[in-house]
Each structure stands twice: as C-alpha cells, then as structure tokens.
Amino acid sequence: MIQAFIFDLDGVITDTAKFHFIAWQKLAQRLGFDIDHEFNEKLKGVGRMDSLNLILQHGGISLTEAEKENEAARKNDEYVELIADMNASDLLPGAREALEAIHAAGLKTGLASASKNAPAILARLGISDLFDTVVDARFVINGKPDPEIFLKGAAQLNLSVTECIGIEDAVAGLQSIKDAGMYAIGIGDPAVLTLADTVIDGLHQFDLKHYI
Numbered sequence: 001m002i003q004a005f006i007f008d009l010d011g012v013i014t015d016t017a018k019f020h021f022i023a024w025q026k027l028a029q030r031l032g033f034d035i036d037h038e039f040n041e042k043l044k045g046v047g048r049m050d051s052l053n054l055i056l057q058h059g060g061i062s063l064t065e066a067e068k069e070n071e072a073a074r075k076n077d078e079y080v081e082l083i084a085d086m087n088a089s090d091l092l093p094g095a096r097e098a099l100e101a102i103h104a105a106g107l108k109t110g111l112a113s114a115s116k117n118a119p120a121i122l123a124r125l126g127i128s129d130l131f132d133t134v135v136d137a138r139f140v141i142n143g144k145p146d147p148e149i150f151l152k153g154a155a156q157l158n159l160s161v162t163e164c165i166g167i168e169d170a171v172a173g174l175q176s177i178k179d180a181g182m183y184a185i186g187i188g189d190p191a192v193l194t195l196a197d198t199v200i201d202g203l204h205q206f207d208l209k210h211y212i
C-alpha cells in the first residue's frame with residue numbers, strides 16, 4: 001500500500017530551470033559560445049558538474065579541474081542571486097495542494113532533488129514544513145539517473161520502495177525512480193516521458209485517490 005510520495009523539485013514543484021538557463025548561458029558566453037533552450041532541456045535533472053561537462057562538450061571547450069570548479073562556483077553565485085527573490089508565487093499550480101492533500105490523508109512526503117540549493121528554495125517557497133524528508137545532491141554519491149537519491153528518500157522515510165511513488169519531469173529522474181523500483185508519475189509530455197507509469201501535465205492534475 002502506498003505510504004509516501006517523493007517529489008523532484010525543478011519542473012515539478014517550481015520552475016528553477018529558467019534561472020539555471022540564464023546562469024549557464026552567461027557562463028557559455030564568457031567562454032565564447034552560446035546555448036539555447038533546446039540544449040537546456042538536456043540539463044534538466046542533471047547535477048551541477050555533470051551539467052557543466054555537457055555544456056563544455058557542447059562548446060568544444062576543455063578546462064582543467066580547477067578551472068571547472070571555479071566556473072561552477074561562479075555559475076552558482078549567479079544562480080543564487082537569481083533565486084533570491086523567489087517566493088510562494090513561484091510554486092507551480094497544484095504543488096502546495098498536492099502536498100497538503102497527501103499529509104491530510106496521513107501519508108508522507110519526500111523531496112529528491114539534484115540541486116544543492118533545494119532546502120533554500122523550499123524555504124523561499126514557504127513549503128519546508130510540508131516535507132517529511134529532503135534528500136539533495138549533498139547527500140548522494142551518484143546523481144540521477146542513478147537510483148540512489150530515490151532509494152535514500154524511501155529509507156529516510158522508513159519505507160520500502162513499493163510503498164513510495166516518485167514524481168519527476170526529467171527523463172534522468174524517471175530512470176532513477178524506475179531503477180529504484182518505484183511507481184513513477186511523469187510531469188510533461190507522454191511522448192518524451194515513456195519510462196513513467198503515468199503522465200500528467202502538472203500537479204494541478206494530481207488526484208491522490210488514483211494512487212492509494
């Protein structure tokens with residue numbers, strides 16, 4: 001029986017991809033090339049250093065490890081500045097309602113985000129107290145698509161994977177949920193999110209009674 005829902009952050013609860021895009025674009029332009037929205041899709045759900053490596057590969061640039069650390073830190077500083085003004089109005093439609101409905105039914109909620117900034121973003125959105133557990137990139141060795149982050153979420157809730165449902169907008173994240181052995185709800189285009197067990201447009205379409 002389902003006891004918990006484990007949510008991805010970017011693209012499910014809020015749209016931070018637009019801020020990541022601005023900061024990554026600045027980095028690319030500093031290095032003499034450009035990235036577009038189509039390329040940005042490849043970065044969704046992908047951790048900071050893996051994203052940087054994809055961008056450098058796209059621009060045909062090679063950097064030393066120290067230069068990469070420096071560029072990633074600079075990008076993060078710019079990103080942190082961009083998200084500083086986020087507030088409850090940045091919640092995606094239905095996000096708060098879904099979290100509240102799950103708690104009202106006596107079930108648990110978790111967050112599984114590749115972003116090291118996840119706790120700060122939850123605080124800005126005013127929803128930190130709606131999560132029973134948070135696993136972000138600081139606590140996992142292997143990022144999505146590895147199942148570690150969703151496995152850890154279930155373990156921290158003291159539940160088995162068959163008692164949890166994962167919710168994701170990115171292909172890498174859905175791979176992580178399925179390899180963890182969980183039922184997966186995809187958010188987005190069913191033609192793209194073929195790994196998901198079911199796909200909805202957004203949490204405004206989330207109906208708890210379909211899953212319990």
Ligand code: B16
Pocket residue numbers: 008009010011017020043044045046047048051076112113114115116117118137170
């Ligand atoms: P940070 P999610 C992911 O969040 C983003 O989708 C991805 O674009 C970003 O690179 C990654 O977090 C790392 O974020 O640089 O803040 O640690 O979708 O897993 O919630």
Ligand code: MG
Pocket residue numbers: 008009010011012044045168169170173
């Ligand atoms: Mg996401």
